[in-house]
Amino acid sequence: MGMSLIPEPLDKQTFTPFGDVIETQNATEFSINEGTTTRFHDLAKVDTAADGGRPLISIFRGQPRPKPIPLRMMERHLIGSQAFMPLQNRPYLVVVAKAGDTVTPNDLHVFLAVGHQGVNYHRGVWHHPLLVLEPNSDFLIVDRGSAEMDLQEHWFSDDQEIFEIP
Numbered sequence: 001m002g003m004s005l006i007p008e009p010l011d012k013q014t015f016t017p018f019g020d021v022i023e024t025q026n027a028t029e030f031s032i033n034e035g036t037t038t039r040f041h042d043l044a045k046v047d048t049a050a051d052g053g054r055p056l057i058s059i060f061r062g063q064p065r066p067k068p069i070p071l072r073m074m075e076r077h078l079i080g081s082q083a084f085m086p087l088q089n090r091p092y093l094v095v096v097a098k099a100g101d102t103v104t105p106n107d108l109h110v111f112l113a114v115g116h117q118g119v120n121y122h123r124g125v126w127h128h129p130l131l132v133l134e135p136n137s138d139f140l141i142v143d144r145g146s147a148e149m150d151l152q153e154h155w156f157s158d159d160q161e162i163f164e165i166p
Helices: none
Strands: 019-022 028-032 037-041 054-062 069-071 073-076 082-086 092-097 109-113 118-121 137-145 152-155 162-164
Touching (some): 118 137
Antiparallel strands (some): 069 162
């Protein structure tokens, strides 16, 4: 068995090397629609235009993994960003590593996101697939759509497997 990673709270400052935290706290806001709506403006840098891409909106429904959660692989998107916004007020885990040609278990950072926080992974940032803590957790996803697949996976060898314990 490998090492354990303990999640730290998700906040904008510590997450900056990996992407954007999507939340209303400290956001630029203004009133629209005749004063009936507050707009929290420009919360993430959506990056989809390279090589003829377009914004793609999906909903992912995640299921919890058995605990302790084995972290066997990481993935990244080299052409565009990928944003996850929870649709229910439920916490979830975010595992990331800085963009680079390789990723090792020592590069990983784990964050505990509260249910009102979303994340936008910048182009090339290594991240683990969705890690929800409650059944049937829905997320609105904004990423890059095109005929070309924008996904690269890295699988850790058996002697590198680590576990994250929430």
